[in-house]
Amino acid sequence: MAETKIMLGNEAIARGAYEAGVKVSAAYPGTPSTEISENIVQYKEIYAEWSPNEKVAMEVAIGASISGVRAMASMKHVGVNVAADPLYTVSYIGSTGGLVLVAADDPGLYSSQNEQDTRCVARAAQVPVLEPSDSQEAKDFVKFAFDMSEKYDTPVIVRVTTRLSHSQGIVTLEERKEVEDKVYERNIRKNVMMPGNAKLRHLEVEKRTNNLIQDGCEFSINKVEMNDTKIGVITSGIPYQYVKEALPEASVLKLGIVHPLPRKLIEEFAAKVDTLYIVEELDPVIEEQVKSWGIKAIGKEIFTVQGEYSANLLRKAISGTTINLDPPPHGHGKGHGVAEQEAVQPETVNLDPPPQDIPARPPILCPGCPHRSVYSVLGKLKIHAAGDIGCYTLGAVAPLNVVDTTICMGASISSLHGMEKAKGKDYIKNWVAVIGDSTFMHTGINSLMNMAYNKGTGTVMILDNSTTGMTGHQDHAATGKTLQGEETPIISIPALCKAMGIQHVIEVNAFDLPELERVIKEETQRDEISVIITKSPCVLLSKAPVKVQYTTVPEKCKNCGLCLKPGCPAITKNENGVITINDTMCNGCGLCMSLCKFGAIEKVGE
Missing domain, CATH: 3.30.70.20 (Alpha-Beta Plaits)
Incomplete structure (x- = not known):
């Protein structure tokens, strides 16, 4: 009897990679995708690494694929932006060994700075997208994606969301498929994307997309559930679970492939139902295409483009539409849209519990966090901070109220440089850029390099807590350990800064308040670049009892x-x-x- 196990969606994705015969996995930690790599590392057959950023992770996986093995890159949705450059181009190159990108979107903004929809990126990049709806499918779809990648010579995106990544389900385990390495063959026309070659490869991409539109209609990952034909729903991913709870009697087309869409399958389903709803979180990616084919459907006119959905949300939205869900009069055929009948008043449904007077609990820095000490001094000195992505973003809120901006990873340094070039040296003498050690290794290095190269001034504070704190204490290039826990050379942040020609690089203990205050006062007044490194480990790194x-x-x-x-x-x-x-x-x-x-x-x- 096959072994079953309760798994997180991310854990199931890792298992799928193992069973698919993956040999190389690269990622940068980012909620909600982090646990994929933390689970992959247990499978010794797979080389797994934390890369310094998502672009590098994507490129590592591409290189492994070109050499002939199955490879995977994992990241959160905003990480896909960082990886977009190689992603768009590898769409033209295709894959030798199977190549899969797992992209974890974050509807509801649980841990992100925006709610972007990876399906939109995939459409622009012309990369197919699969979307599982539970842990079992997360494992199975990853395996399907690798087979599909090799068959159609394409990278494949497996798109998940926070709800799937961090929820559990029963998964049936299978043996690992040992996939024979593909033989590497030098192919300049396919693998070197100079303009002449890229033009020809673009034609291949269009052929591939057309093939997937047709073949996708037969993919086993799409499921048609015909029940009561008064209501039909097209959906995918986690929203499928909400549809089944809210509309258990409705007919459902659950799409496993959400780009490119299997047009014939959708048209046939739509023709069988009276009223068609399209239920998808975030952007109307499916809806816009379906309506462009002349199919009448109800979508974002009643469903929000913001946040996560729920069964209650669907019940409320659908009960509030003024349509008649009774069977059409005798002689009327079933069409693609709302039956043209007299509207009925929707039933009032109160699904929410009465509001409770619950005190707000905003996120805060942990007791003993070294960032709190740094922000206390900056606040005392009335200094503004251009912020970055990490725990230290919490310096923006009361009672610290120090961080003025947060854009994306690495942007604190670049934006401070932009302020200085716009307003002059004196303007930023009451500003600093704050960035963590992991984020500095991610994209802060390039930003500081730009600052040095373009003769900038200003003070950069690297809040070095010796870990990637926000996502749960993952190692990086400056900690001295790999994802496997093996010791490796430590990249020296002070030496790196000095190698850029920066003369003033100062290390200070974050909790030495008098010295920290003295250093900040002195360095912010320079007409040169200054880097202050507050070297104090995250308090949660030590597992020893507090003495x-x-x-x-x-x-x-x-x-x-x-x-x-x-x-x-x-x-x-x-x-x-x-x-x-x-x-x-x-x-x-x-x-x-x-x-x-x-x-x-x-x-x-x-």
Whole structure:
């Protein structure tokens, strides 16, 4: 009997790669895709790495594919932007060994700066997209994608979303398929994308797309479920689960391939139902194409383009449409759209529980986080920060209120440079760019290089906490460990900065407030580039018990509030105005004691 296991969607994707015979996997951590690589690493048959960014990860996978083996790259949706350059071109080149990109979108913005839809990128790049709806399909679709990649000579995107990546389902395990390496053959016309070759390859891409439109109608990953034909729904991915819950009697066409669309299959399904709905999260990718074929359907006019869907959302939207869902009068054939009958008033359905008075819980930095110390000093000095992507983005919110901008990874340095070129040296003397060590290795290096090359000025603060903190403590090129946990040479961030010709590179302990304040005051006034590296590991990296903590001395407390300004969740003030430190949360960083001028906070322990 086959073994079954409950798996996260991301865990199932990793299993699918293993069973498909993948030999190379490259990724950059980014929620909701991170756990794919963290699970792949357990399969020793697969070489797996954290690449410095998604572009590099994509290129590593492309190189492996060209050499003749199956390869996969994994990233979140905004990472696809970083990887777009090689992705668009490898669409023309195609694949030798199977080549799959797993792209994890984030409807609802649980951990991202936008809600972009990877299907739109795939359409522009002319890369086919598969979309599973549960953990079992996540595994199976990855395997299907590799077979499809080799058959049609194309990279394939497997698109998932946060809900699938981080939900669990039962998965049937199978043996690994040992795929024989393809023989590498030098092929300049196919693999070298100079203009003359690219023009010819573009013709091949168009042929491939047409073949997929026709062949896709027979793909086993598409499923037609004919039930009550008064309502028909075209859907894919996680929204399929909501459709089955909200409309259990409806007929459903569940698409496994969402680009290019299997036109004939869709047309045949639409002709069999009275009223056709198209249910897809985010952009109307399927809807726009289906309507362009002259098929009447209801989509984004009742369904939102924002956030995640739910069964309740579908019930509400559909119950609110003024259509008659009764069978058409005798003699009327079934059409592609809403039956032309007298509208009926929708039934009022109250599906939400009564609102509760629940206090808001905004995200905050952990107790003992070195970023809090840095932002405390910047706030005291009334210095603005051009921010980046990472834990330190939380410096934008109360009570720290230091970070003024957040755009994308690596943009803090570039945007500060743009300000200086727009407004002059003096304008940015009360600004710094803040960036983490992992993000600096991702795309901050290029930004700092640009700043140096183009004779910029300004202060860059690299908040080095020795890990990729936001996504769960993954290693990177400056930590000295690979994804497999093996030791590797450490890229020295100070040496890297100095190699760019930057004369002022200073390392300082984030919790040494007097020294940190002195350095920031001095460096921000220079008419040159200055790099301040605050070298303090993330407090969660150490698994050892906390031996040093802090406690308050109430009789010395003047209620000045200085210890509360950094917003440490371990420090609270009760209704009587008494300051206390929660010993279950205190990590012993000492920031509060450094801020207290009256000796009202003391060290406890070694």
